Amino acid sequence: MAFGIYIHIPYCLQKCLYCDFSTTSLEDPISPEEYIQLIIKEISTRHQEIPEKTVDSIFLGGGTPSLLEGFFFQLLFKRFKDSGFVFSESIEISIEMNPETVSERKIEDYLKIGINRFSLGVQTFKEDFLKRCGRKHTPQHSFKALEILSKYHLNFSLDLIYALPNQTLDDLKTDLHQALEFHPLHMSVYELTVPSHHTLSQGRPIEPTQIEMRQVIQETLENHGLFKYEISNFSQKGYESIHNSLYWSQQDYWGLGVSAHSYLSPKRFWNPYHLPTYKKQILKHLKIKDLPPSQKEVLSLSQKLTELCYTSLRTTKGLCLDQLNPFGLQIKEMVLSKIKNLQKRNLITIKDNHVSLTPEGELISNQVFVELTFLPTEIEFSSS
Ligand code: SF4
Structure with missing residues (x-):
């Protein structure tokens, strides 16, 4: 890592x-x-x-x-x-x-x-x-x-x-x-x-x-x-x-300074957008654990899955299907059925266990990403 x-x-x-x-x-x-x-x-x-x-x-x-x-x-x-x-x-x-x-x-x-x-x-x-x-x-x-x-x-x-x-x-x-x-x-x-x-x-x-x-x-x-x-x-x-x-392979990073975002799996947190507010927080010696709820979140399963698909499909290497294993068999199958649907429309391709956008898919990548956006209800249903 x-x-x-x-x-x-x-x-x-x-x-x-x-x-x-x-x-x-x-x-x-x-x-x-x-x-x-x-x-x-x-x-x-x-x-x-x-x-x-x-x-x-x-x-x-x-x-x-x-x-x-x-x-x-x-x-x-x-x-x-x-x-x-x-x-x-x-x-x-x-x-x-x-x-x-x-x-x-x-x-x-x-x-x-x-x-x-x-x-x-x-x-x-x-x-x-x-x-x-x-x-x-x-x-x-x-x-x-x-x-x-x-x-x-x-x-x-x-x-x-x-x-x-x-x-x-x-x-x-x-x-x-x-x-x-x-x-x-x-x-x-x-x-x-x-x-x-x-x-x-x-x-x-x-x-x-x-x-x-x-x-x-x-x-x-x-x-x-x-x-x-x-x-x-x-x-x-x-x-x-x-x-x-x-960023595109979901690795950890620490962002410092005004408005900087951080990701320490599974937590995301960020500093205030405005400089005077940032200054105030830093002068108060505010620790990460004490940041207000509006400046942090723990990624839900659906957010993690959406981010994984979104960030890895932006790369030419694509999404390795093994990366879906930690989400469990039922969720993996649900994602695979969406992927196969996109594959039928020639928007994505599967090769050597990796999924990536086709040139056609890349041209309308935002549309593909919308189809690979997962709602909490979908995930709960699949994992129940
Ligand atoms: S204002 Fe212009 S130079 Fe400054 S960060 Fe934005 S794009 Fe870059």
Whole structure:
């Protein structure tokens, strides 16, 4: 079993229109210095409640963690180690970076403290689209950042967003080709998701174009040696993200900082979304066991089963049918009958005891996931 740590750094240079993460500006009354001290307190208060001590991945996410200097993260790493955590020899330490924050000095600073994976949020190389999304960085910032990452031969991932308002198939192809010129070892290509009333939902490519876009992404990236291992993630063999894979295989992780979520099977808990509330809880030395009911839950059997199907079917490896054994024979049979129904419609395939989405199923994956959502009543009925 692998174990990971997620650290949320909420500071950003802007608020992008499509973003619903917990973010704030550098001018927030809670400064980065104070915020890091809060996370240090969180480690001290709660570390004894975390059973796993060997850390396989740390993900510095946000927000824009790359707004902060390396010594802030060094303080956190030291506190983890002083609290009994051991970083595994092959630990992956990733940081999310916005292009305008990348410099050679900063990369060297991060490398020195052990950060070994860089995730660059390019989103698109087209200036109009960046502006429309409310982002401050320009294509020039992205090119410069990518030149630096390439120069240092780093393990880096490049993030793109597609299905943006007024984006054509050719725009997407241009984005993909410009990205591939820098030979990233990993790419995450996410479809823009906003509710129908959102300002960015106007003028988006129609459904058939979006489907074509997904096909173009996969074909283009695979032709350049980046293989799909999850619905939105592609990498060269051996460069899959350890941290994200941990989420998709129901492994434990501890999330620290404002709004961060944790999963220590079978419990899930999370910190407040708003920074002042987070600060209040941390200053009160609130332990995990004392979090209010609105910030924790024990996964029911139906939730566990739904999550297992949902997360494993997102990956190309798929769901191993043996993973259904702990749920009992009757539940396994009930799930299998749903799976066979989906198989008949060519939405999923079963091979070598593994179930995975077919290309057709992937195109309507949300629909497939709805059919594999289990209600408590169904589970009780099957297990009774
Ligand atoms: S930079 Fe990232 S985290 Fe910050 S507002 Fe934009 S999308 Fe959200």
